[in-house]
Amino acid sequence: MSETLLKVSGLTMRFGGLLAVDQVEFDVRRDEVFAIIGPNGAGKTTVFNCVGGFYKPTTGDILMDGKAITGQPSHKVARHGLVRTFQNVRLFKNLTVLENLMVAQHTRMETGLLQGLFKLPSFRHSETEAKKNAVQWLDFMGIRQYANREAGNLAYGHQRRLEIARCMITQPRLLMLDEPAAGLNPQEKRDLQALIDQLRREFGVAVLLIEHDMSLVMGVSDRILVMEHGKPIITGLPDEVRADPRVIKAYLGE
Numbered sequence: 072m073s074e075t076l077l078k079v080s081g082l083t084m085r086f087g088g089l090l091a092v093d094q095v096e097f098d099v100r101r102d103e104v105f106a107i108i109g110p111n112g113a114g115k116t117t118v119f120n121c122v123g124g125f126y127k128p129t130t131g132d133i134l135m136d137g138k139a140i141t142g143q144p145s146h147k148v149a150r151h152g153l154v155r156t157f158q159n160v161r162l163f164k165n166l167t168v169l170e171n172l173m174v175a176q177h178t179r180m181e182t183g184l185l186q187g188l189f190k191l192p193s194f195r196h197s198e199t200e201a202k203k204n205a206v207q208w209l210d211f212m213g214i215r216q217y218a219n220r221e222a223g224n225l226a227y228g229h230q231r232r233l234e235i236a237r238c239m240i241t242q243p244r245l246l247m248l249d250e251p252a253a254g255l256n257p258q259e260k261r262d263l264q265a266l267i268d269q270l271r272r273e274f275g276v277a278v279l280l281i282e283h284d285m286s287l288v289m290g291v292s293d294r295i296l297v298m299e300h301g302k303p304i305i306t307g308l309p310d311e312v313r314a315d316p317r318v319i320k321a322y323l324g325e
């Protein structure tokens with residue numbers, strides 16, 4: 072089994088005359104936390120959208136476990152074990168917390184429409200399993216007491232944890248987190264760092280992260296790719312990236 076889980080090469084995305092992403096290359100290894108950082112407008116989200124199947128890149132190759140997923144829509148990409156959260160939390164806000172985790176499992180449940188309509192034993196069994204699974208994830212995230220509350224009424228930090236649970240319940244191999252620390256208070260950020268470490272350790276999931284909070288990025292990442300104006304500047308260990316004059320210049324200007 073190769074060490075590389077996700078391989079991105081020659082990734083380019085053009086919006087009309089704007090080259091938003093220009094020849095970006097990186098790979099994410101199994102069990103690795105890999106971060107993409109860079110000033111506003113550097114092209115990070117566009118890379119995410121290409122990898123996650125929300126944009127079709129202009130050119131480039133995206134391989135998940137050696138298989139090409141370039142240009143596939145997000146639901147197909149998800150079948151390869153790649154799921155994401157969004158900069159602005161996207162939950163079913165009018166469903167309960169528990170229901171959000173039930174819905175997330177429906178695509179994976181093997182029972183079909185007929186079994187569901189007639190509530191056949193096989194359907195009831197998989198519903199029970201799904202509920203057990205959901206409750207375990209709510210416990211894990213420390214939000215079980217809110218199981219029957221509408222997701223939209225949860226505190227923001229809890230919504231973010233629920234969104235991560237909704238991804239994890241599909242048993243991904245690569246979890247993509249788009250600015251997960253945005254809007255969190257300092258304690259919630261520390262909890263998030265511990266959570267990312269724990270997810271990788273206990274579930275063997277690799278994490279691809281976009282984040283502006285440098286303390287989180289430096290604390291949690293194995294390697295970091297820095298982008299500026301759509302181009303990759305450097306990929307390296309947190310200490311290498313922190314000390315690189317090109318990175319300092321990109322953030323602070325001349």
Ligand SMILES: Nc1ncnc2c1ncn2[C@@H]1O[C@H](COP(=O)(O)OP(=O)(O)OP(=O)(O)O)[C@@H](O)[C@H]1O
Binds near residue numbers: 089109113114116117
């Ligand atoms: N759908 C789109 N259509 C046109 N231009 C876009 C589109 N999406 C992004 N861009 C442009 O591409 C460039 C890169 O944007 P992108 O959102 O990927 O940057 P980013 O590094 O994620 O920035 P931020 O940190 O502010 O989220 C920007 O100039 C942006 O305006």
